[in-house]
Each structure stands twice: as structure tokens, then as C-alpha cells.
Amino acid sequence: MIILQDEMNLSEEKKAPLRRRSKEYKEKMLLGFTTAVTMPPxxxxxxxxxxxxxxxxxxxxxxxxxxxxxxxxxxxxxxxxxxxxxxxxxxxxxxxxxxxxxxxxxxxxxxNLNLFSDTEHxxxxxxxLRCLQKFMNNTVGFKQVLNQERALSIIAECLNPAKKGVMLEAVKILAPLCLVPEGHSKVLEAITITAEKSQRQRFLQIVEGISKGYEGSGYGSLTLGCLQLINAIISKAHDLEYRMHLRNEFLRTGLDKMLQAQAMESPVPSPHFINCAYMVSQTQSQLHSANRLENDSTQDLMIQLEYFKSDKDEDYYELVHKFDNVFIDIQELDDCYDIIKNLVKNTPSENHFLSIMQHLMFIRDDVDIRPAYFKLIDGCVSQIVLHKDGVDPDFRQFLVDTDLLLETITGK
Known part of the structure; x- marks a missing residue:
């Protein structure tokens, strides 16, 4: 009977009632199972x-x-x-x-890029992708997919908003993988590699999937799936800085503008507002940014939006506490500068911060070239500050991977 329970892929919770069944009932189950195994599916x-x-x-x-x-x-x-x-x-x-x-x-x-519009393909x-889902519906299969060297990258390549059905199946695989140990980092790595190959923003396809999944007056499964993936990616980052980094990246990629546009289309203001567009803003206009989404009646969608809001609020108040209860909007350049200036003022860090500002002034005054400089600097700072271990790195042995950053910049 133990073997039968294992073969049926039952959880411990579901095994308990089965163990309490009568001997006759168990014999019938064994007979039925044996018959099923010998017959083709x-x-x-x-x-x-x-x-x-x-x-x-x-x-x-x-x-x-x-x-x-x-x-x-x-x-x-x-x-x-x-x-x-x-x-x-x-x-x-x-x-x-x-x-x-x-x-x-x-x-x-x-x-096979030439066959993207072909329904059969x-x-x-x-x-x-559905076969992969079924294959992963047990511990052994799940681990094999997670540890397969190229599996997640191939699945991530299916995040194509132009093919909504395909993308939805890929999202169904990637979102749960973010919730298991090692899964979060591997999913992010796969999404990053795929985006770098196509020379696009890392989360662009996911954000576009939200708008592509929109269906008339309601939101389709793809919209819900993309929101679930976004929440899984952000929430499973263990430290505050990394969560904020990921959330801000989604917003910069276009999530905030998309939500603001949808809010303007909404004919009726909602009595409850969910601020998905800006992580830390407390102004009334920003509170309206996700109004269009909240008006949707889909319960699952509302759960994801509420989760996004509560996660954002918790991070915001943790950030406020970190900066001595000073309320700021980290989406505003002046607020960020003032906070950093106050942090380093009259400390040994002040001269270094001043030096950084002075060097930034020397960036070429060229409207086309300047963004490339700041993109490279942004990438280097991210690697230094957002260290994988969540602890201060040994800077004597710290290596910044600039090769890929330079390739991306020169490619554009």
C-alpha cells in the first residue's frame, strides 16, 4: 500500500485518510491500480x-x-x-x-523565427510546455527540470507576448519555480540570459504580457499569470535592497506607465486604491495609478494586486525606518540625492561621494552617448551593491563583470 501511495504521488495529508480505510477497500484499490498500469493510457x-x-x-x-x-x-x-x-x-x-x-x-x-505566426507551430x-508541467508534477521530475542546464532558458524564451497561449504556459512553469530554494535565482538567470540575447530590457516581455493579456472589460489568464510571476520574482528576493531593485526595474521597464494609462481609461473611480505604479509614493495621483486594474472583478487578479500592494508597503516602511523615519519618494531624483547627501555629510564617505559627483560631471555632453555611460555605471553599481550573498563583499577580490554590459551598450 505504501508503494501504491507513492506511485499515486499523494501528499502526506492525502495519505492519512487512505491509511484509515478498510482492508477490503485497499484491496480494491490495488486491483484497480494494477489493471490501470497494464492498460495503455x-x-x-x-x-x-x-x-x-x-x-x-x-x-x-x-x-x-x-x-x-x-x-x-x-x-x-x-x-x-x-x-x-x-x-x-x-x-x-x-x-x-x-x-x-x-x-x-x-x-x-x-x-524558428519565420514560423511565429503559424498556429500549428x-x-x-x-x-x-504542458508536457513539462506534467513531468514536473512530482519531486523527481521537478528537480530534473530545475537542475537541467538549459531547461529554464528554453522555457524563458517562450515569454513572447505575441504568442499569448505559449507565453501563458511558460509563465505557469516559471512562477512556481521562483518559490522553491534555488529556483528564484535560476529563473532570474534564465530570464536575464534570454533578454541579453535579444538585447532588450530584462522584464520587458513580462510587462508587455500584462497588457497583451487584457481582454475587453476584464483581464485574461496571461495578465493574471504575469502578475503572479512578477510577485514571485519580487517577493522571494530575501533582502530589502534586492526587492526594491527588482520592483524598480519592473516599473522602469514600463509597468508604471502602463498602469497609469489604464487608470486614465477607467470610467469610475474605485473606492479602494492599489498603488502598483510607484513603490513608495504617497501622493493622491499615484494612488490612482492602478485604478483600472482594481476595478476588474476577477478575484484571483485582486489577490495578486493586494499582494503586490502589501509587499510594496512593507518594503516602504522598512525603508522609512532605515532612514530614521524620513518619508521619501525614491522615484524622485531630488529625494534620492537629498537622502544620500544627508547620509554621507560630515562622514568619511562625504569626499568619496563628492568625487563621484565630480566624475559624473565629466561624462561627454552628447545626448546619444550619455545614456550609454550611465547605463554602464548603473550596471557596475548594481553588481557592487546588490551582492549575491547579501553581505559586504571582499573588495580586494571583487570583480565587476563589464564585458556583457559593454557588449549591450556597443550593440545599441
Whole structure:
């Protein structure tokens, strides 16, 4: 019976009632389980060429060179059913080899830029992502995807707002991964690598996914999924500085402007305001910035917005406490400068801060070149201040990775 419970992928909470059942009931369950294991999963009869029952059959067919679109779609759909209906031993047997085949197919369709508008190709991408979801629906499969070297990068490449259905399936995978140990950093790394390849802002696709998911008077699943991913990325950063850095990056990428535009479109002011556009602003105009979103009646969406607000508020008051209860708006240049000036005034840091200001004055007075300088400086400061370990680094051994920053700047 213990083996049966493991094969059914039951949590400890669900195992307890089963243990209390009668012996006769357990025998019937074992008989039914044995019968189910020996029968092919539902849906496999749709494959006309030959019947596939074992993991090896699927791996063989997925490895076939140049299958037709219809054939490949059938195989992947059938695989999704098999991963859902078969016991864990079947899923484990499919294992790393099968996972590699799914990822290879998904990767090939991600790279085929000429077929982005093809519905059939989009369908294959969606089915591959759904297979990955089913494969991950157990501890072993989850860890294999998390530890697979290129899995998350391939999934992150599916964050394309132009293909809403594909992007939604990718978001469903990435958001939960942010909530587990090591998952947060690996998801961020995958999103970063993908954005750098395309030379775009790191979170641009996610922010655009919110507006692309908008459907008439309500918000679609993609909008909700992107908000869940944003909350997962921000909230699972352990220290205040890193959370603020990530949240500000989302806002700079366009989240604040998008929410303000939607607020202006709203015909009726809401009695409750959720300030998603600015993290620390306390002004009335900023409180209206997310009004359009809050008017939506979808409960799940409201939960995500409330979570965003409460997380933002907690960080804001922690920041206020850090600066001796001085209320500031860190989105305002003057406020930030005044805070730093007051922090370093009459301290050993004052001369260094003055030196930094003086050097910034020497940046070339060229409207086209100046942003590149500040972008490089911003990247260097981020690496120094937002250290991975959350502790002060040993500056004698501290290396700033400027190669990628320079490549991004020169590329533009």
C-alpha cells in the first residue's frame, strides 16, 4: 500500500485518510491500480502508425527526424496524457532522456523565427510546455527540470507576448519555480540570459504580457499569470535592497506607465486604491495609478494586486525606518540625492561621494552617448551593491563583470 501511495504521488495529508480505510477497500484499490498500469493510457489509440505504451516508445518517436506537424502534434499530445495518467515509475522511466527530447523540440520551434505566426507551430510549443508541467508534477521530475542546464532558458524564451497561449504556459512553469530554494535565482538567470540575447530590457516581455493579456472589460489568464510571476520574482528576493531593485526595474521597464494609462481609461473611480505604479509614493495621483486594474472583478487578479500592494508597503516602511523615519519618494531624483547627501555629510564617505559627483560631471555632453555611460555605471553599481550573498563583499577580490554590459551598450 505504501508503494501504491507513492506511485499515486499523494501528499502526506492525502495519505492519512487512505491509511484509515478498510482492508477490503485497499484491496480494491490495488486491483484497480494494477489493471490501470497494464492498460495503455487514454488517447494513445489516436496514433495510427503504431501503439505507444512505454516511455521508450515515446522517446523513440520524439527522436525521429523531420516528422510531419500532424504526427508530432499527436505524439506530444499523447505524451501529455501518458504523463498525467501513468504512475510515477512510468514518469521516472521517461526521465532525463525524455526531458531532453521535449526541450530539444521546444528549442527548435523557439528559434524558428519565420514560423511565429503559424498556429500549428504555436500549438506544438504549448503542448511541449504542458508536457513539462506534467513531468514536473512530482519531486523527481521537478528537480530534473530545475537542475537541467538549459531547461529554464528554453522555457524563458517562450515569454513572447505575441504568442499569448505559449507565453501563458511558460509563465505557469516559471512562477512556481521562483518559490522553491534555488529556483528564484535560476529563473532570474534564465530570464536575464534570454533578454541579453535579444538585447532588450530584462522584464520587458513580462510587462508587455500584462497588457497583451487584457481582454475587453476584464483581464485574461496571461495578465493574471504575469502578475503572479512578477510577485514571485519580487517577493522571494530575501533582502530589502534586492526587492526594491527588482520592483524598480519592473516599473522602469514600463509597468508604471502602463498602469497609469489604464487608470486614465477607467470610467469610475474605485473606492479602494492599489498603488502598483510607484513603490513608495504617497501622493493622491499615484494612488490612482492602478485604478483600472482594481476595478476588474476577477478575484484571483485582486489577490495578486493586494499582494503586490502589501509587499510594496512593507518594503516602504522598512525603508522609512532605515532612514530614521524620513518619508521619501525614491522615484524622485531630488529625494534620492537629498537622502544620500544627508547620509554621507560630515562622514568619511562625504569626499568619496563628492568625487563621484565630480566624475559624473565629466561624462561627454552628447545626448546619444550619455545614456550609454550611465547605463554602464548603473550596471557596475548594481553588481557592487546588490551582492549575491547579501553581505559586504571582499573588495580586494571583487570583480565587476563589464564585458556583457559593454557588449549591450556597443550593440545599441
Amino acid at each position: 487514454i488517447g494513445l489509440k489516436k496514433l495510427k502508425d503504431h501503439k505507444m505504451e512505454q516511455p521508450e516508445d515515446y522517446i523513440f518517436d520524439l527522436s525521429a527526424p523531420n516528422p510531419s506537424l500532424d504526427r508530432l502534434t499527436q505524439i506530444i499530445r499523447s505524451l501529455r496524457v501518458a504523463l498525467t495518467s501513468n504512475p510515477l515509475t512510468w514518469v521516472h522511466a521517461f526521465g532525463p532522456t525524455g526531458l531532453e527530447r521535449i526541450l530539444s523540440i521546444l528549442d527548435s520551434y523557439n528559434k 504555436n500549438r506544438i510549443q504549448k503542448e511541449c
